[in-house]
Amino acid sequence: MTQKVAVLGTGKIGEALLSGMIRGGWAPADLLVTARRQERADELRTRYGVTPVTNAEAAKTADTLILTVKPQDMGTLLDELAPHVPADRLVISGAAGITTAFIEERLTGGTPVVRVMTNTPALVDEAMSVISGGTHATADHLAHAEEIFGAVGKTLRVPESQQDACTALSGSGPAYFFYLVEAMTDAGILLGLPRDKAHDLIVQSAIGAATMLRDSGEHPVKLRENVTSPAGTTINAIRELENHGVRAALIAALEAARDRSRELASGKKD
Ligand SMILES: NC(=O)C1=CN([C@@H]2O[C@H](COP(=O)(O)OP(=O)(O)OC[C@H]3O[C@@H](n4cnc5c(N)ncnc54)[C@H](OP(=O)(O)O)[C@@H]3O)[C@@H](O)[C@H]2O)C=CC1
Numbered sequence: 001m002t003q004k005v006a007v008l009g010t011g012k013i014g015e016a017l018l019s020g021m022i023r024g025g026w027a028p029a030d031l032l033v034t035a036r037r038q039e040r041a042d043e044l045r046t047r048y049g050v051t052p053v054t055n056a057e058a059a060k061t062a063d064t065l066i067l068t069v070k071p072q073d074m075g076t077l078l079d080e081l082a083p084h085v086p087a088d089r090l091v092i093s094g095a096a097g098i099t100t101a102f103i104e105e106r107l108t109g110g111t112p113v114v115r116v117m118t119n120t121p122a123l124v125d126e127a128m129s130v131i132s133g134g135t136h137a138t139a140d141h142l143a144h145a146e147e148i149f150g151a152v153g154k155t156l157r158v159p160e161s162q163q164d165a166c167t168a169l170s171g172s173g174p175a176y177f178f179y180l181v182e183a184m185t186d187a188g189i190l191l192g193l194p195r196d197k198a199h200d201l202i203v204q205s206a207i208g209a210a211t212m213l214r215d216s217g218e219h220p221v222k223l224r225e226n227v228t229s230p231a232g233t234t235i236n237a238i239r240e241l242e243n244h245g246v247r248a249a250l251i252a253a254l255e256a257a258r259d260r261s262r263e264l265a266s267g268k269k270d
């Protein structure tokens with residue numbers, strides 16, 4: 001039997017997942033989407049050949065519901081869905097902070113819920129998606145979530161108690177690397193390089209470093225030491241990074257992201 005999957009609240013992450021599923025072989029006819037604005041629904045239909053429906057229709061007809069609204073919109077969406085979600089629907093939440101318990105409380109009758117934190121590299125099939133099951137989620141439900149998110153990159157199962165930390169590391173993670181590239185490109189400008197050349201140098205260095213981190217089997221400390229020649233250039237830069245507390249800033253930044261994820265769970269909006 002064909003399994004229908006609906007993406008509810010198809011914004012940036014919902015669209016990244018949807019496009020990856022289609023690249024991964026899902027038939028657009030088996031994919032439903034919901035959007036708050038008609039213009040957005042039309043855009044998704046035209047771009048992917050998927051069927052826009054209302055949230056209630058999605059709840060009634062799809063086997064799996066993937067909720068990709070903002071955490072702040074989750075309560076309203078669940079109130080709308082609750083009367084229409086049969087107990088055997090698999091509900092997957094992609095929202096930061098929102099716990100499986102928050103969702104279970106708002107849906108009746110033991111609905112299986114899986115919580116997933118993915119990231120924007122889903123757009124290039126290089127996502128990191130971290131998966132946890134709620135009270136009623138079985139091994140089959142977790143395997144189904146892995147199959148869906150496996151279409152856009154790697155998956156990892158973790159206890160739900162680690163989800164807020166994972167959100168800080170990999171959910172928000174791409175932003176830190178983009179920020180670093182932006183800052184290093186600015187440094188290139190300071191050193192007199194044209195912006196486009198500085199950008200290309202830094203991006204290719206990032207791709208090379210990322211590939212080595214993934215493929216070389218070496219520890220990052222060893223990889224950095226290999227670049228750091230005695231009395232050379234790199235150690236001068238590293239000393240400045242240490243003097244400016246960059247390591248401590250990163251630790252504090254990720255702790256702040258983890259704390260915000262926890263706050264979102266308790267419904268704090270701003
Ligand atoms: N962006 C990221 O890098 C990541 C985001 N996430 C999580 O993914 C979720 C979505 O984030 P993101 O994609 O960035 O946000 P977006 O705002 O791009 O997407 C959310 C979408 O949901 C729509 N929406 C809101 N309420 C409803 C509703 N009741 N019915 C139908 N559609 C609705 C919004 O409509 P409208 O366009 O009208 O506002 C919007 O298009 C968040 O929970 C976030 O925590 C997880 C990992 C990474």
Ligand SMILES: O=C(O)[C@@H]1CCC=N1
Binds near residue numbers: 096167171172
């Ligand atoms: O910034 C956010 O809240 C979302 C969740 C993880 C990445 N982006």
